[in-house]
Amino acid sequence: AQSVTQLGSHVSVSEGALVLLRCNYSSSVPPYLFWYVQYPNQGLQLLLKYTSAATLVKGINGFEAEFKKSETSFHLTKPSAHMSDAAEYFCAVSSVGGSQGNLIFGKGTKLSVKP
């Protein structure tokens, strides 16, 4: 069975500081991995996705994530936080074949950005 663990339900950074949101996955087959962002009172928006084409994936709003098979990790980073990055972030893994019929979400990490 596949699963996702997001370390830290809340992360707080200062504006301009590095953002690092951690995600570890468990999968018996090559995974397809995603990061979504949810702004207050809105639905989820896709940030980026890993499709095995490249281990470093660049997404929208300056975010990127690196797939590390040896660490079973897919951490999300951004070099310099902006106030507008304050939101909840979800890591997710999909089932075999890239179909999202059984997309499994982590419990989310809420990012706060201090001025």
Next chain:
Amino acid sequence: NAGVTQTPKFQVLKTGQSMTLQCAQDMNHNSMYWYRQDPGMGLRLIYYSASEGTTDKGEVPNGYNVSRLNKREFSLRLESAAPSQTSVYFCASSGWTGGLETQYFGPGTRLLVL
């Protein structure tokens, strides 16, 4: 192109009442999904439909029914609402972009069951 739309945005029910949450997408996607989101629990899949005319249970289907009315619409019904069904409900549809099937979410329906 509105993407995924959901109605209503908010709803308050009394225990035992029934209601249907509506979802529609205009992206010509085959697959559609219903999730519930609870604090500290992430999103959990209730039901999904891989194509028109088919539906399958997800992680938490008890107390819900779904109907894939046509390719565009996928509704979620609560026959007898319970306080444990207080949640935010998200509908999603998925299509192929960049070589991978990707889900797109609606804005959500906030449901309070008293």
